[in-house]
Amino acid sequence: MAITTNAICNSFKKELLEGTHNFSNPGGNSFKLAMxxxxAALGKSTTSFTTxxxxSSPSGGYSSGGKALVNAGTSLATNTAITDFADLxxxxxxLTARGALIYNDTNGDKAVAVLDFGGDKTATSGTFxxxxxxFTTSAAILRIA
Structure with a gap:
């Protein structure tokens, strides 16, 4: 079991063509990030949020399912469509986290992307x-060129 690297989930790619995910802001779907x-066994074949x-955070600052993301909306420039989120x-x-999953909380907790932190990251009685x-065409978290 492992987080296999940063990946756009394969199911997400197909679901984009089916109109499952709406990144409009305002009025789009609600997306969350779980750590x-x-x-954890996460990678490009991940299809939905999993527990x-x-x-876990014994101090109570993290709960199952993670937190809602604030969507930056969408943009198109230089033949690249992008969407991104505010820092969370x-x-x-x-807690100690190795990675995260962005998922669509509005539509059946469908997986969007796996984030690999490149190693364990820790917070002790603090902020993670x-x-x-x-939010640029060369850096945004989700880019379609």
Missing amino acids: YTNS GGQV SFVGVT TIQFPA
Whole structure:
């Protein structure tokens, strides 16, 4: 079991063509981010949110399912469509995370993308922040060129 690398989930690619995911802001779907330990089995074949391998926070700053993401909307420039999210913080947590899953909370918790942190990241009675890249065609978290 492992988080196999940063990946856009294969099911998400197909579901885009079927109109399952709406990244419009306002009026689009609600997306969430859940965090996972190194025991999680996540990768491009992940199809939906799972509790298996999810982090726990005995101090109460993280709960199952993670937190809602604030969508930056969509944009198109230089033949690349993009969407991104605002940075997300979990406050007052003691946890260790190896990666995360972005998923569509509106439509059956369908998986969007797996994030691999490249190693365990820890917070001890503090704030754990997921910092998303810039909302640009060369950096946004989701890009279609």
